[in-house]
Amino acid sequence: MKNQNSMRKRFASLFLILAVTVTMCLGMPGISFAGDQLNPVDMKIIVDAKDPVTVKAYNASYTYNTYVSMRDMAKALSGTAKGFAMTFDEESETMVIETGEVYTPVGGENEPGDGQVGNVSFQMAKMTIDGKSVKYYGYKAGTDNDFYIKIVDFSLALDIDADYSAKNTLKINTANGFVVDIDQLDQDGYFSFLHGTVLGNGDTGKILYSSKKDSKAAIASTTKLMTYLLVMEAIDAGKISMDDIVVLSKAVEEESYSEDYVIHMHEGQKATMTDLLEAMLVPSSNEAALALAEHVAGSEAAFVKMMNARAKKMGLTTAVFYNPHGLPNYTASAVTSKRQNSMSAMDLFTLASYVVKKYPKITDITSKKSIDLKSLDFQTSNTNPLLYNMEGVIGLKTGTTNRAGSCLVSAIPLKVGNKTQMIIAVELGAETSAERGEKSAVLLKYAQNYYASYNEAKAITVKASTSVKKGSVTVKWKTTGNADGYEVYRSLKKATGYGKKKTTTKTSYVNASVKKGQRYYYKVKAYKLVNGNKIYSSWSNVVTAVAK
Template identity: 45%
Template sequence: MNRKIIRTTLSLMLILTLFCGMTTFAFAGSSYTAVPKNVAVVMDDKTENFAGYNVGGQNYFRLRDFAELLNGSEKQFNITYDNQYKAIQLWKGKAYTANGEQKQVKNLINKEARSISSKLLLDNKRIKFTAYSIEGESYFRFCDIMQIFDVYAAYDYSAEAILIDPKKDYTVQFQNTVESGYFDFLHGALLGNSDTGEILYSNNSDQKVSIASTSKLMTYLLIREAVKEKKISWDDEVVLSKTAEAYSLSEDGVVPMKAGQKVKLQDLVEAMLIVSSNESATALAEHLYGSEEKFTQRMNQRASELGLLSAEFYNPHGLPIYTPDVLSSKKQNRMSAKDLFELSRYIINHYPEVLAITEKVQLSEGSLNFTDENTNRLLFQMDGVDGLKTGTTNRAGCCLIATMPVKNGAAETRIIAIVLGAEDSTERAEKTGVLLQYGEEYYSQ
């Protein structure tokens, strides 16, 4: 690398390993066992004890303890409850009124933890971080709170405590994070410049791996090029097939569909990109080429034309394909992180209007009569993120291609971060977010 970010004493991202722990699945309303966990926190030479819990390998601490600790500082925040949305409301810059309870280290017993990730607001804006309610109290990870309120934190090994400096902003010491093995066990990771093609970081980026629903970017490209060539139109009414209906009724179904139903092509494209609708990808493929098979042939041909030599497509959506043999083979669309980067930047550079779709936090009903939130959690976690595509299968793991514009001196440039093979949606958002954060800091120097 030809530039260095500002060096700090220790990396905030090491806290992800030490105090956030291993990632785990967490769905709104899900119940887990919480095991007691206590840590020491130092701010302004004053030590506090945070009594928290380990849930599924990650450590969570009381939200009000964070609020009390930061109260009166530049990063202070208040906590209220929004009765209208039945959600926890966080307010930046507002003083927190403590309820008088002391932070005590206790020999706590295991408790039930219930996910509240769907019930969070920040200054009236919906955010999505994994958090838990334990006996009526809200618990968050250190790293998430530091990101939400833009606070610097580091782990002091000699003191065995987390140091917090509210006068500094959230940052990453990227080289230390990389050396800690943070990205090593992913199938692939990459950070690059969409405008120039410069690669800022990569790991296993040339390895051909399963890519799940990130495959839908190639499906979008073929549809967009066909619209440009006037072979089809955004206003086309697509007649749904029995195949599309079957996908919608399967365990991988996303949007309910009926054979013979007519849906606007634009709505199918948005459903495919925003909520990762597999049945929509199939309907689009059939509308353009008559069958998934013919469409897939064109996917591979177009990949070859673009020089994406690792690309290997079996369908337009990315779900596994099983052979009819007695000992069945399980085939999945495959590509390297490097080629996914090139595909993504080609689409963004030639058809930037795709971002007007992928930046939407929610799919509107439209002719599908369906609404749901975008599968890209970073849209709810980082300002500026406006795409691009998620993907998940058992073999591919959790994948994410994310992009955002960043300042580059007086100008602006765009970065793309790719994480393939994360354990779950929390890890893929977290690690892709770290790449984007580094990219933003890299170009700000």
Template identity: 50%
Template sequence: MKKRILSIMLSLVIVVTMSFGMTSAVFAADMMNPTMIKSQVDGKSVNLRAYSASYEGNNFICIRDFANAINGSEKQFNITYDKNKNAVMIVKGQPYIAVGGENQPGNRSVEWSSSSVPKLYVNDKKVQYTSYSIEGNTYFKIVDLMQILNINATLDDSNNTIKVDTKKDFDVDFQKTAASGYFDFLHGTVLGNAATGEIIYSNNAENKVAIASTTKIMTYLLVREGIDKKQISWDDDVVISKAAEAVSSSEDGVIPMKAGQKVKLSDLMNTMLVVSSNESATALAEHLSGSEAAFTKLMNQKAKELKLDSAEFYNPHGLPVYTSNLFAAKLQNRMDAKDLFELSRYVINKYPDILDITSKTEISVDSLNFKDVNTNRLLFNLNGVDGLKTGTTNRAGCCIITTMPIQKGDKTERVIAIVLGAEDSAERAEKPAILLQYAKQYYSNK
């Protein structure tokens, strides 16, 4: 069993995947198996306490063990628990100082045992990596620690040992990762240059699939063009309709809104992009065109104008639409990843200030008595990410358009990564993070 668990862990390191989670959790006992992972840290043999989920691909290392293993290196870090914040605090560059006998098997710190569902901070910045607290110890995926600490790890095939080198920076063998099938089961993947349109990597890029709330990039584009034409204004008071109220009160509602309520157009644009408010998208569409149907017609016309041949829109938000037939069809906005990439780069190039909105990690709207965080987890974990849009439906899976500037000598290249059909929000953050890491390597080598 241990050999199988180790094999899973080692194969995970080979493809160098990363997992990002919104919150921490406690694993049920029947889902987890304690084990020890054999490793070498800067040539020193170390056994790391770990838990392996009963389903493959989820292995979590005791962060205290890892902190102790790299103590004294350039990548050392200290880890404490803040009772007031109910948070695990990681401080890079500081030596790890054990509390009492916390590194001794069976000896649990009372302070740590209270942190069953901790929040996470790295150098006082709140982040959203997946972690689990089990019996008073916090466990991370080793690949997440690799990214947090900028540490490289490789597999020694001769003795099935993970070799951690604190003197080398985080790196991904992208060709091996892609060849392993890492992206194959997504609905579509594209990584490309926003300015030139160069495609750096793609897979299933011409599959016409449901795109969920990434739809709202087209909605934003049409509203901005309406503002340019003086048809509407950022300062308009938008009157919420019964249709928008119905969306708000449905299971897909994000912000409570009532018919007759007035909301600034600028607030609707912000909430549509940052927290993916479906009612905001409906209200904006009606304000510009009079009805969702009329606005949707504009969406499809714009898609033709931009030669997005795979695009097919039914509404401004991306939720399913059911036909009125006895055997109702479940219609969803759809497009292939290649066209969604083209749409995204068109919007970013025409209206680069969209990034002023999509880079916000949280939003507060006093008039709506509403406050929440951005749905894009990469904004919290990956420096430089400044957009762009997430989306989720049962048919579409978890989707994301993400973008960041990458330095290439004295020049900056902006890249866009599209991932459609991730199976959950953790994979939705994991896969584009690998793509963006590859983009950094791609341009550093050119």
């Protein structure tokens, strides 16, 4: 009996400790499933300079790391050019957003919160916008089927111009879309804590933005772009064929049963080349990368030598490879070294640009949102969130290890003048996959803003004329399109020797520094401003005048 009582007391004590622990965790304000402490706030939203309305929000651990109620935002924007309807489909458990439609309130919108966190969980939203599935991280509110989304994601998703005008006060201009001020972001350090960032035109090599572009960093599974390149070059050389059936090795089986596996594979199993390539690029199968490497070179070690030799030939001076997939590699030593494939963001941009240019069909794979690999008996979806969240994105490759952080190489074709060119964004070292998706989306949005202005500038035409008075020549011009300003150039020769005389926002210029009897030649070009950078139109016609 004494032992039974003692046992009962022990169980009672354990139960009490457990109960107190659970009560403290559940009752403590700000506990969430993302590891952030949520602090409820009531935001003031000023839409089109009208009276502010209340929008419930959470600051996740820090001020300005803010997630806003989508239902409150829907009501706040009701009746504006950026209005949207939001409903919840019970059967599919999906939040349905329809832009341009009228929002039907469910009750409680734009009312102050109660200061409690409530029943929320951090998750990737199951959401559609105008019938298309999107993938944004945020906080799902349980009782009213609301979703708290980060302000930048909200702005990107619905193309809304929103920014802080004061603490907990957001100003929205529904006449404008979301525009990225890349210079301000750079000053704010938005990209500076990443391991490296490059945004550029893969066809021309023009770099639109970079931060720590030459710093060497771990690249995780973005490694597989090099693996893909060598596989395709081996096919071109006739060493292997896309029709090959690959017999999987013991090493591949062992890789597929490691903690970083994607697809369980077995020694002696047969797989098609197509399935292995899709497995490597879409769900980022490390075992598929190893199988392809062995098929090309006979062994992983021989393939790695090929990788490093190819990198050297391409001038990728910071690139070092230890394996074909990007997982950590340990040396055979009692005091082992943990090594990872590495290169700079600039070298990775060069590699990605080269691969897409030489083998554009890679994007037929990387743009797939889901795959069904018959020979591997495996189905899955793509790990790149931008395929869902940003229209036009067609790849390329995600990557994650503890040291590399969350990495992403993105690609989107954009119209540049009368051509379509591939824009590549490289992001190394984000803290989370949510941050990775956000920052890459911001980079690509900036590229869209930049080339939209570029195309506007190139479409502007300028037709100039001159008139002469004693002691001066007046140059006037007419334009098509909306220019931010103009530059006037002058020369004593028709074909050469032009120097800039004036920068102006007007459509005329009086040149008073002239010499009687001298013939002068003039031409004008318009420009658009993108973050302080001028994008120019074509030259006007050349006009001439003799000074009096």
